Amino acid sequence: MKLSLKSKIWITMLSIVLMFAFFVLLYFPEQQQKALLSNYNTEVQNLSNTVALGVNIALTEQNLEGVETAMNYVKQNKELIFVSIVQIEDSTKEKTILQTVPENYPVKVNTTSNDTMIVKVTPFITPTMKGEIMLGMGTHKIVESKKEIRNTSLMVCFIVLVIGIFIGFLLSKNITVPVLALRDAALKVGEGDRTQQVSSRGQDEIGELGRAFNKMVKALSLAESERKAAQEQLIHSEKMASLGQMTAGIAHEIKNPLNFVNNFSALSVELLEELEETTDAEEKLEIMESLKSNLTKITAHGKRADSIVATMLQHSRGTAGEKVPTDINQLCSEYTDLSFHGIRATSREFNCTITKDFEDNLPLINAIPQDLSRVILNLLNNGFYAVADRVKKSEDPAYKPEVRVTTMKKDGSIFIHVRDNGSGIPKAIKDKIFEPFFTTKPTGEGTGLGLSLSYDIVAKQHQGMMSVQSEEGSYTEFTIQIPI
Amino acid sequence: MKLLVVDDELDVKDMFLQRFRKEIKAGKISLVFAHSGEEAIELLSQMQPMDIVLILSDINMPGMTGFDLLKIVKEKLPELKIFMVSAYGDALNMNKAKEHGADGFIEKPVNFQLLEEKIFSAQ
Numbered sequence: 001m002k003l004s005l006k007s008k009i010w011i012t013m014l015s016i017v018l019m020f021a022f023f024v025l026l027y028f029p030e031q032q033q034k035a036l037l038s039n040y041n042t043e044v045q046n047l048s049n050t051v052a053l054g055v056n057i058a059l060t061e062q063n064l065e066g067v068e069t070a071m072n073y074v075k076q077n078k079e080l081i082f083v084s085i086v087q088i089e090d091s092t093k094e095k096t097i098l099q100t101v102p103e104n105y106p107v108k109v110n111t112t113s114n115d116t117m118i119v120k121v122t123p124f125i126t127p128t129m130k131g132e133i134m135l136g137m138g139t140h141k142i143v144e145s146k147k148e149i150r151n152t153s154l155m156v157c158f159i160v161l162v163i164g165i166f167i168g169f170l171l172s173k174n175i176t177v178p179v180l181a182l183r184d185a186a187l188k189v190g191e192g193d194r195t196q197q198v199s200s201r202g203q204d205e206i207g208e209l210g211r212a213f214n215k216m217v218k219a220l221s222l223a224e225s226e227r228k229a230a231q232e233q234l235i236h237s238e239k240m241a242s243l244g245q246m247t248a249g250i251a252h253e254i255k256n257p258l259n260f261v262n263n264f265s266a267l268s269v270e271l272l273e274e275l276e277e278t279t280d281a282e283e284k285l286e287i288m289e290s291l292k293s294n295l296t297k298i299t300a301h302g303k304r305a306d307s308i309v310a311t312m313l314q315h316s317r318g319t320a321g322e323k324v325p326t327d328i329n330q331l332c333s334e335y336t337d338l339s340f341h342g343i344r345a346t347s348r349e350f351n352c353t354i355t356k357d358f359e360d361n362l363p364l365i366n367a368i369p370q371d372l373s374r375v376i377l378n379l380l381n382n383g384f385y386a387v388a389d390r391v392k393k394s395e396d397p398a399y400k401p402e403v404r405v406t407t408m409k410k411d412g413s414i415f416i417h418v419r420d421n422g423s424g425i426p427k428a429i430k431d432k433i434f435e436p437f438f439t440t441k442p443t444g445e446g447t448g449l450g451l452s453l454s455y456d457i458v459a460k461q462h463q464g465m466m467s468v469q470s471e472e473g474s475y476t477e478f479t480i481q482i483p484i
Numbered sequence: 485m486k487l488l489v490v491d492d493e494l495d496v497k498d499m500f501l502q503r504f505r506k507e508i509k510a511g512k513i514s515l516v517f518a519h520s521g522e523e524a525i526e527l528l529s530q531m532q533p534m535d536i537v538l539i540l541s542d543i544n545m546p547g548m549t550g551f552d553l554l555k556i557v558k559e560k561l562p563e564l565k566i567f568m569v570s571a572y573g574d575a576l577n578m579n580k581a582k583e584h585g586a587d588g589f590i591e592k593p594v595n596f597q598l599l600e601e602k603i604f605s606a607q
Contacts, residue, residue, distance in 0.1 A: 252544055255571030259593035260495050266596075267502045290502060297495055344544055345572060351549055 006176045010168055017157075017164040024153040024160075032149050036142050044120045047074055048135035052122035055085060055133060059126040071101050074135065081117055081136040082107050088123075088130045098131070107134065115139065178206045182213055194221035234449055252341045253308045257301035264294040264301075307334075325364035326372065328407055328414055328482075332358065335373050336405050339380035343388070352387055352401040359408045365484050367462055375454040375466075379418040379478050380405070382450065386422025386476055393423065412484055413464075419477040425470040433468065458482065487603070488516045490524045490541040490553065491569070503596050521548025525556060536564065538603060540590070543570040543577065551584060558585040567602065569594065 003011070054070025057063075067085070074083050082105040085098045095109040113119045116139055123132040178199065185196040196217055200210035268291055275287045333356055343350050380403065387401035406417040425433060432438045434455045458466040464482035489500050497517045507513040516536065518524035524541070525548075528534065539557060543550035550568055557566055567588035568581040578589045588602050 252571040255592045256493060259571075260493075260499060262593040263499050263503065263596065264495075267499070271502075293498070294502070297498070301495070340546075341544065344549075349551075351547070351552070354546060 004176075005179055006172055009171045009176065013164045013168040013171070017161050020160050021157045024156055025150070029146060029149045029153060033142065033146050036145060037139075040137075040139070040142060041118060041120070044118050044135060044137045045122070047077070047137070048120040048122040048133050051083060051135060052124045052133040055131075056124040056126055059124075059128060062128075067099075071099070075101055077137070079138045079141060081105070081138050082134075083136070084134045086132045086134055088132065090130055095132075107136075109134075111136065174202070174204075175206060178202070178210060182210065185213065185217075189217055189220070194224060235453065250308055250338065250341075252345065253338065254305050257305040257308075260301040261298050261305070264298050268294045268298075323366040323368055326367040326369050327364055328362055328367075328416065329358040331369060331373055332356070332376055332405050332407055332416060335376040336380055336403075339377050339384060343381070343384045347388065350384070350388055352384060352403055355402065355404040357404060357406040362407060362409055362414060363484055365414055365482055367482065368457075371457045371461055375457050375480065376416070376418070378450040378454050379480075382478075383418055383420035383422065383476070386420045386424070388422075390421075390423040390473075409484070413481045414484060416480040416482075417477055418480075419475060421475050424472040424474050424476050425468065426472050430468070430470065434466075485512065485538070485603075486514045486516065486536045488518060488524060488527065488536045488539045490518045490521065490539060490545075490550070492519055492542065492545040494519070496542075520545055521550065521553040521556075524553055528557070528561070534561070538587075539564060539566040540569055540599075541566060543568055543572065543581075551580065554581070554584045554586055 051070050051074055054073060055067055058066025058070055071083055071085075074080050080101075082100055082102065084100040084107045086109060087096045087098050088094070089096070097107055097109060100107050111119055111134065117136050118139060119134060119136045121132050121134050123130075181198050185198050188196050194217060197214050198210045200207055200214055202208075202210070271287050271291050271294070275284060275291075278284055278287070336354060336356060340352070340354060383403045387403060390399065391401060401421065403418070403420045406415075406419070408415050408417075429438075429440065434451050438452070455466050458464045458480050462482050464480060466481075467479050468476065469479070470476040489496060500515055500517075501508070504513050504515065508515065516527065518527050521541070524539070528536070539553075541550040541553050550570070554566055554568065557564055565587040566585075567590055568577075568586045569590045569592060570577055571592040581589050590599055590602070
């Protein structure tokens with residue numbers, strides 16, 4: 001049975017009070033009455049014996065006044081109902097009432113005790129007659145004292161009830177209130193509120209419990225903030241690591257357009273000088289065409305470098321990015337290149353066929369480009385790592401590493417698939433790869449946060465889904481689904 | 485003198501043609517272009533007669549890298565000179581180019597004056 005602590009306290013208190021009331025109201029009065037009745041019976045019997053003795057002496061002495069005196073002995077008693085002298089015929093045993101006080105009381109020879117009266121009989125024998133004294137006394141006194149006992153009992157019961165209720169309240173206040181406060185605080189702590197503290201003034205076990213609880217919450221909060229700080233530090237280093245890897249890719253990506261900007265502008269200066277010197281109209285026209293084409297190229301490559309720098313800035317910025325309409329194809333393309341050049345920069349031998357299979361005219365989707373780009377970069381990096389790993393492990397000269405990035409629109413969502421034909425993911429760890437800090441890379445090469453952060457970015461920030469399919473030694477394909 | 489320029493960037497062709505327009509006009513230099521290592525190998529194998537004297541090859545290219553090309557060229561045509569061109573002008577890259585038998589190393593952005601000197605001194 002499910003009972004609250006409060007109910008248990010009240011049930012215990014009420015049971016004690018009820019038990020007490022039963023004893024005080026029913027059992028004790030009953031016992032008292034029995035004792036009183038037994039005393040009273042003896043008392044009446046004694047009185048009857050005394051009267052019988054007096055009558056016996058008086059009759060033996062033929063002293064009628066003495067009989068009167070003996071009868072009057074009980075006349076003063078307030079409880080007296082009647083007293084009779086009964087004569088018993090010797091031969092027939094027939095009883096006759098000789099005298100009764102008070103005189104008009106209707107006594108019968110067979111009158112016995114009832115609820116309101118106790119009748120006692122004492123036989124006597126004198127030389128002249130054989131008889132007995134019948135004494136009837138009222139129980140009024142006993143009824144009175146019974147009432148008195150009951151009243152007192154009721155009063156005591158009431159006082160005990162009041163004290164019981166008072167103790168109940170006190171117990172509730174001292175036990176259930178702090179316990180309930182502790183429960184509420186524990187629930188809130190469970191929900192993540194680490195500021196909960198309970199009153200811990202009491203010197204008893206409940207006070208100790210409160211102090212222990214407060215200590216625990218403080219320790220928990222401290223541990224949590226330490227963990228959070230460590231996690232933030234790790235997330236930061238993950239970001240820095242991917243930024244570092246990108247930097248090499250970015251240097252390459254910037255130097256290429258820069259190569260054109262520098263050289264085409266230098267060439268243009270030369271062409272201008274030639275233009276000034278030449279007199280041939282046809283040649284002039286030719287030079288001017290070249291100049292025009294050079295300037296167009298300078299602009300195009302300048303823009304290209306600009307967009308690369310913008311991308312890098314986006315990536316290094318925090319996560320407080322806002323959602324903007326984003327061209328998924330462009331984002332995937334840029335970051336695939338960045339990832340590839342990044343890997344190339346650190347591992348010269350690395351080679352891989354990259355296939356970009358992008359569906360044309362994808363609608364723009366609302367996304368946080370700097371975050372989503374981290375996901376793409378991360379998946380590509382993993383893909384390149386996987387094919388490089390397979391190259392390292394397998395001796396098969398026919399193996400051609402390949403990473404394929406596919407985008408498509410389907411059922412109101414945009415799908416991005418990143419598939420590599422690398423070493424694949426063993427079944428045993430497939431469920432763990434999205435867990436934070438899970439990594440198969442050697443210490444120092446991965447924080448184990450890449451995929452878990454990517455998952456968060458896709459699922460939480462973009463309300464999308466991220467899943468993986470893989471066959472060990474064959475392929476791995478990550479799928480990102482983002483609703484349009 | 486016939487040069488083969490290998491780079492995946494299309495504008496490289498235009499840049500070289502303009503830069504060496506005078507030498508081309510004067511018949512001192514002629515240029516052939518390939519946009520990937522694979523294309524360069526094919527071009528070299530089909531050329532009759534094979535009169536290229538110098539290859540300028542980018543390192544970072546999708547598919548076959550400049551180093552792959554370097555290895556193949558040095559294996560099949562050890563006499564053919566080859567200069568590596570790369571945006572990664574670090575010591576590691578230069579040493580590796582040297583190790584694989586490259587005859588020169590040009591850093592991007594290309595300094596054509598330097599390149600010209602190197603080309604003519606390599607002859």
